[in-house]
Amino acid sequence: MPTLLRALLPPVTTALALQAAAGLPSIAAKSDRIYDLSGSLTFLAVGALSLYLPRLTGPVIPGVLSVLRGQGPTVLRHADWRQLVLTGAVAIWATRLGSYLFARVLQNGHDSRFDEIKHSPPKFAGAFFGQALWVSLCLSPVLLLNAVPPAVLSAAVPKLLLTDVLGLTIWAGGFACEVIADRQKSAWMKEKKEKLHDEEFMTRGLFSRSQFPNYFGEITLWTGIATVAAGILARTPVQLALGLSGGAGSILATTALSYVSPAFAALLLTKVSGIPLSEEKYNKRYGDRKDYQEWKKNTPKLIPRLW
Structure with a gap:
């Protein structure tokens, strides 16, 4: 095989x-x-x-x-x-x-x-x-x-690459974003049940910067993992160890297989089960509220300051 x-x-x-x-x-x-x-x-x-x-x-x-x-x-x-x-x-x-x-x-x-x-x-x-x-x-x-055999990695790849630092930093940022968003939402829900506020929907913390900061965090962390892997898999000895030619086509293939991870996460969360289902639920509940419409209009859907 x-x-x-x-x-x-x-x-x-x-x-x-x-x-x-x-x-x-x-x-x-x-x-x-x-x-x-x-x-x-x-x-x-x-x-x-x-x-x-x-x-x-x-x-x-x-x-x-x-x-x-x-x-x-x-x-x-x-x-x-x-x-x-x-x-x-x-x-x-x-x-x-x-x-x-x-x-x-x-x-x-x-x-x-x-x-x-x-x-x-x-x-x-x-x-x-x-x-x-x-x-x-x-x-x-x-x-x-x-x-990839560890012996190949130790012989062919430097101890630390720029893509290692970049990718792990991206992962850490995405993971932190997802964790903070979930904790902020949980704390908000708890306070609502305890009648400490009468807010109908979440607009605090990271939710003032992005409508779905937890989804942004998840896509980001997978991007970090893909970045680390792609930087290593592009090296010729690693390509050969995987049974590939090491040419441009093979490098493109392993890069694509690495970044299919965040791409699929983004597709799933923005087009299938994440944002579409949440938006449908929220629009039914709060669609006639002016403050909800203003929050949607003024807050980026996913990426802070961009989209």
């Missing part, structure tokens, strides 16, 4: 299998409670698997079974620091977001995004398939980077 295919196929298959395992009982019960939690757990599992599999020397399936039994290779000892940092960055993000969303759905009792489609098995199944696709595409730069 070609190196690139060996790196991508098992993690993608794992993402599909885990989402099927979470989706089947959820569809049967018409329950959306574990949807976001299952997505985060899939990110964690697929990210960890991508560290193990390239180090296996035998067939893939027995290797996966050995990992599940705790008999896999000593990954942490041999992996390059960038492989560990990017996989860890995804793990930190997935754990934080998954626990936040799971706590929210437990508190609310349901997720309003699925109020209609969870009663339609094909549509609800499509949501779980979409989540597997989301995991696979967003993780693509990490999967590619983890497929």
Whole structure:
């Protein structure tokens, strides 16, 4: 099996299998409670698997079974620091977001995004398939980077690149933006329930700079991860280790596979399930309010000061 295919196929298959395992009982019960939690757990599992599999020397399936039994290779000892940092960055993000969303759905009792489609098995199944696709595409730069033998990285890549510093800075900024926005929204909701204010919609803090600062943060952090990976994957020895030619076409391909991560996140959040669903809900509730219309008009939708 070609190196690139060996790196991508098992993690993608794992993402599909885990989402099927979470989706089947959820569809049967018409329950959306574990949807976001299952997505985060899939990110964690697929990210960890991508560290193990390239180090296996035998067939893939027995290797996966050995990992599940705790008999896999000593990954942490041999992996390059960038492989560990990017996989860890995804793990930190997935754990934080998954626990936040799971706590929210437990508190609310349901997720309003699925109020209609969870009663339609094909549509609800499509949501779980979409989540597997989301995991696979967003993780693509990490999967590619983890497929490179650490010995190649240590020999062919300097200890620190400009793209490392730039990418990790972008990730940190995006992660901070998402966390702060979620905490500000949670604090606002808590104060509203305690009748400490009578505001109908959130316009404080980061929400005075962007209508959806949490989505902006998420797209930004994936851009940071893609930047780190793309800078490394463009190097000729790394290209050859992945079974590629190292020419301009191959470099373009690995760069595109890296940046498909933030591109897909942006597509999902701005055109499919993020902003469109939220705007529809808010417009129904507050569309006739002058203060809401002024906030929408004067506040950038996603990118502060731009759009």
